Each structure stands twice: as C-alpha cells, then as structure tokens.
Amino acid sequence: FDTNLQYGLNNFLTKKEFIDSTQILYFFEKFTKCLGKTILPFNALSRSLISYRFIKQNFKKKIKILELGPGSGLLGILLLKNEYNYDSFDVSKSFHIYQKILFQTFLKFKKIKNNTKNLEWWTILKKPEILKRYDLIIANHMLNEMHANSLKFILSNINKNSTIFFEGAGYN
Numbered sequence: 081f082d083t084n085l086q087y088g089l090n091n092f093l094t095k096k097e098f099i100d101s102t103q104i105l106y107f108f109e110k111f112t113k114c115l116g117k118t119i120l121p122f123n124a125l126s127r128s129l130i131s132y133r134f135i136k137q138n139f140k141k142k143i144k145i146l147e148l149g150p151g152s153g154l155l156g157i158l159l160l161k162n163e164y165n166y167d168s169f170d171v172s173k174s175f176h177i178y179q180k181i182l183f184q185t186f187l188k189f190k191k192i193k194n195n196t197k198n199l200e201w202w203t204i205l206k207k208p209e210i211l212k213r214y215d216l217i218i219a220n221h222m223l224n225e226m227h228a229n230s231l232k233f234i235l236s237n238i239n240k241n242s243t244i245f246f247e248g249a250g251y252n
Contacts, residue, residue, distance in 0.1 A: 088130035128154035149222035
C-alpha cells in the first residue's frame, strides 16, 4: 500500500479518490462479512487507483471499456461507481462468477443503474466481433499469464483504433 501510494499516486489521494476509497472499503466490509472474515483490500484498491487515475486523466467517460482478467474487480468498481461504460472478461470460471456477483451486488448496494456485462469466454470465442466495440482494453497484470494463442486471438479481433492499457504485465 505504501509503495503504491508513494510511487503510483505521488503520495496523495484527491478528495474524490478518498471518498470513493472509503465507500468501496465500506462495501467490501459488508460484502465479505458473509464469508466469515472481513476483507479490506487496501493494497488492491491502491493499485487500482493508479490505473483509475490514468484512465480518468486520459479518456472520456463515453468510451467503451473492456477489462481482461479483472481479478479483484476493484478497478471495475471504481469505473462503475464513476459512470464509465465498463465490461469485463475472465477465462477463469471461479473469477467470472465472483466478479459477476461482486459487480451486481455493488451496483445494487450503491443504487447505480448500469448495463455492465461480465462476458463469458465462450461468448467471445463464438462471436469475436464483440471485441471490436471497445475503445479501451485494460489488461493489468495478466499479459504474461496468457497463452500466446489467446493473446493473438484477442489482438486480431479488437478494433484497430482501440487503446490497450496495462499497468503491469503480470507474473513472469
């Protein structure tokens, strides 16, 4: 957390980032309590704020965003909370289920109307043209973990004008 704050966020959070973070941590406290152990993801949240700040500074809210391998889902929650047009895609069935429940629960908890989609891999495999509708593809900490054929498939089916953003390549 300290490293993310110091080097990724220049030792400060804006007032809006602080309020968003507080609300997200409160949500996570409620969301994870049913698991028998409250989890407050300070490190994952501070890491997601780095990407969120970059996206906010460089892209308009009207763009269509697809996050590949959203992991904890915290960047997605930040984007949804701030009214970005966000969808996600994960090949891991357990992450897919977790993220779908997480995003739906968060939107309901915050009373936010949003048509976010948590896409299944088989949908994209059958209809790869779906990938062409996205302006920004986020691939944080997962590129090194993709099979080369999967990466080729994604890259050959996205819109050639799309921006691909990754804050880290992932485990080597």
